[in-house]
Amino acid sequence: MIAVQVESLRKSYQVGEGVLNALAGVSFKIHKGEVVAVVGESGSGKSTLLHILGTLDSPTSGKILIDGKNPFEKKDKSVSTFRNLHIGFVFQHNNLLPEFNALENTMMPGLIAGFSEKKVREKAKVLLDKVGLAKRESHFPSQLSGGEQQRVAIARSLINDPILLLADEPSGNLDSKNASHIHALFKEINLSLKSTVLVVTHNKEFAASLPRRISLRDGLILSDEQSS
Numbered sequence: 001m002i003a004v005q006v007e008s009l010r011k012s013y014q015v016g017e018g019v020l021n022a023l024a025g026v027s028f029k030i031h032k033g034e035v036v037a038v039v040g041e042s043g044s045g046k047s048t049l050l051h052i053l054g055t056l057d058s059p060t061s062g063k064i065l066i067d068g069k070n071p072f073e074k075k076d077k078s079v080s081t082f083r084n085l086h087i088g089f090v091f092q093h094n095n096l097l098p099e100f101n102a103l104e105n106t107m108m109p110g111l112i113a114g115f116s117e118k119k120v121r122e123k124a125k126v127l128l129d130k131v132g133l134a135k136r137e138s139h140f141p142s143q144l145s146g147g148e149q150q151r152v153a154i155a156r157s158l159i160n161d162p163i164l165l166l167a168d169e170p171s172g173n174l175d176s177k178n179a180s181h182i183h184a185l186f187k188e189i190n191l192s193l194k195s196t197v198l199v200v201t202h203n204k205e206f207a208a209s210l211p212r213r214i215s216l217r218d219g220l221i222l223s224d225e226q227s228s
C-alpha cells in the first residue's frame, strides 16, 4: 500500500531576474509504515519538500498523493482540514502553545478536528505516557526541558492518527543525549503505531540507522538508498 506518491514535483521561485528551482522535478513513493530520512546539504530542497507534503506550501507543478488523495485539489479550507486530520508535524522549534499545559497542547489538534473531549483526553494521556511524560502532563512548556517539549510535540503530532508524520530537524536544537532519545522515539513510534514517517535530518548517524534515505541535491534526488 502506498502512503505517499510524489510525481515530477517542482517548486520555483522568482528571484530578481532569475528563477530558482528549490525542487526541480522529484518523484518517489513511500509505502505505508515506512520510515524515511531526507538528507542533503543546506539549500538542497529538504524543507521545501516537507512543506509541500505537509500542504503548508503548494507546488509550482507536479503532484503529490497522500493515501491516494491530492490535497491541493481541495478548496483552501478543506486543505487545512485535511492537514489537521491526516498529517502530523514535528518541527525543530516545537511551536507548543505557552499558555497550555502538556496535556492540553497534545489534545489541541484533536479538539480542533472536533473529536469528543473525553476521547481526545484519554488518547493524549496514552500518547504522553508513550513518550515518557505521563508525570509531566500538567507542566507548561516553560516548565519542561527542551527534550521534553519536543516529546510533547511528538505526542501532539500523533493525536489524530496521521497517515503521514513529517519531522523537520526534530533533534536540531537538542544536545546529543536528548537527540538520541528523540531518534529512538521516532523508531519506536514507527514500529508500534505503524506510522509512515518522513524525517529531515542533518544527523548522519540517525539517517544511517533508518531503513531508507532519500538524498537531495539542488532540488533533485541524488540517491534513494535502502539498508539491506
Ligand SMILES: Nc1ncnc2c1ncn2[C@@H]1O[C@H](COP(=O)(O)OP(=O)(O)OP(=O)(O)O)[C@@H](O)[C@H]1O
Pocket (backbone or CB within 6 Å): 013, 014, 015, 020, 021, 022, 040, 041, 042, 043, 044, 045, 046, 047, 048, 049
Ligand atoms: N521563499 C523563497 N524564495 C526564494 N527562494 C527560496 C524560498 N524558500 C526557499 N528558497 C530557496 O530554495 C532552496 C531550497 O530551500 P530549502 O529550505 O528547501 O533547503 P533545505 O535543504 O531545507 O536547507 P536547510 O538544510 O538549510 O534547511 C534554497 O536555495 C533556498 O534559498
